[in-house]
Amino acid sequence: MNDPIIKTEDLRFSYTNAEGESPVVLGGVDLQIEKGSFVAVLGHNGSGKSTLAKHMNAILLPSGGKVYVSGTDTADEEKLLDIRRTVGMVFQNPDNQIVANVVEEDVAFAPENLGVAPEEIRRRVDEALQAVGMYEYREHAPHLLSGGQKQRIAIAGVIAMEPECIVLDEPTAMLDPVGRADVLRTVKQLNRTKGVTVVIITHHMDEAAQADRLVVMAKGKVVADGTPKEVFQDVEGLKAVGLTVPDTTELLWQLRQAGQDVPLDALSDEECARALYDLLNN
Amino acid sequence: MALKDITLGQYFPGTSPLHRMDPRTKLIGIVLYIVALFLAKSVLTYGIMFAILATLIAISRVPLKSILRGMKPVVFILVFTAILNLLYTPGETVLVHWWILTVTLEGVRAAIFMVVRIMMLITATFLLTYTTSPILLTDGIESLLRPLKHIRVPVHELAMMMSIALRFIPTLIEETDKIMSAQRARGADFESGSLLRRAKALVPLLVPLFISAFRRADELAVAMECRCYHGGDGRTRLRRLTYRALDWFTIAAALLMCVGIFVLGRFGL
DSSP: OOOEEEEEEEEEEEOOOTTSOOOEEEEEEEEEEETTOEEEEEEOTTSSHHHHHHHTTTSSOOSEEEEEETTEETTOGGGHHHHHHHEEEEOSOGGGGOOSSSHHHHHTHHHHHTTOOHHHHHHHHHHHHHHTTOGGGTTSOGGGSOHHHHHHHHHHHHHTTOOSEEEEESTTTTSOHHHHHHHHHHHHHHHHHHOOEEEEEESOHHHHTTSSEEEEEETTEEEEEEOHHHHHHOHHHHHHTTOOOOHHHHHHHHHHHTTOOOOSOOOSHHHHHHHHHHHHHO | OOGGGOOSSOOOOOOSHHHHSOHHHHHHHHHHHHHHHHHOOSHHHHHHHHHHHHHHHHHHTOOHHHHHHHHGGGHHHHHHHHHHHHHHOOOSOEEEEETTEEEEHHHHHHHHHHHHHHHHHHHHHHHHHHHSOHHHHHHHHHHHHGGGGGGTOOHHHHHHHHHHHHHHHHHHHHHHHHHHHHHHHTTOOSSSSOHHHHHHHHHHHHHHHHHHHHHHHHHHHHHHHHTTOOOSTTOOOSSOOOOOHHHHHHHHHHHHHHHHHHHHHHTTO
């Protein structure tokens, strides 16, 4: 197995609020993200999932414990640029992460900051825009694009940095269903074709279900970790931390509660239909 | 109030030689033009300056109507300048004398010259903003002011601020529209009442707008840091500005214009 690209060791984080209290946001997270994997971090509001994401490229530094990116401690200020270049981050609101008023200028922003030569910037910008399927919009003004398109521009802006890993912090929360599907497809494709490690923070079950690995957070701790099929089988456990399960799992679980013998690991619509078919045939 | 109508930069995309020129050339050209304008003192030199401007407008293919429309907000200043010049220029040939007001021939002359000068100055700057996209303009200013870095003027930071401001104008206008609709839906009235009343109605609009602008700024700063922004040091650019033959020719011509007008002035023309 490869070295993990991101590794947290007993990561703890708390801050002091205006009332002088120090709520614990992360209470000891041990996590390893393997190179090339597609990981979803699922959690309710206030579960600490966004805070965890912000530790992955040193936007926040741990109050306790350690975070390593490709073996480098994120607390090492001299390596800050290396860390940020290795792990790119995409945020919720596409409007607030686009810097320039022409699409290609925005995508060029990161390589420009890294001092890449102009010809190489050109190549990276074209490649990044093609990867997210926005090449024909390269000379458009970002504010005239739809939410999903803007978010894909933001992703291109991160890819142009050629990071090994992209962390997406609820990238679809402000998008319509079409935009959501576009963004998710783009991210998946990046993972499959370019081998970019993807960590997607979300509270949408259907998005989480598409990952290779699912990490569930609650109250600043990891409460479940495994493939989506494994994790979603623990319906009671997920409900206990305020999360729902995908409709397919929910249906099978209800049937089980009613005393029917159905498998719980049928996650996709087809699998679920197959399970129901088998049930009716018997 | 239609906020969408506000355009900034007022850029007219086009392919004329003026559009394709390096923004720095145009900036240098405009400065030289303004200098020459202030050196011009006679009908002849004004005529030359006018001819140059007319030629440039013709080359740029910017519709004359939009230039004239741009004059509207400055009409007041023009009238004001004209009246001041008319009344306060000392001279011998008194045309009208009434109470404490005296209008002299010199005054009329000065007023006309001043108004024409201001109009030409404004038209020339319009020509710059009409033919140059705001990004290129910012790039040009940054590039031209770069020497000032040595005396610790934060040139890169200023240019960055300018381009981010330009980037967020449409976003904030959209947001203002949204907040206004939300307030209107709850009975807010932005359009009637006295000026004071209307100003007061804007307070509940500005507060959420400011709060959201600050939140945006905060998020943008983090996003920029995530993309390895660390100031202007060691930064490269996708698009490099390059002077071409046309640019050198234009700068030379502009210099020649300045010298020419100065020399003509020396000969009392």
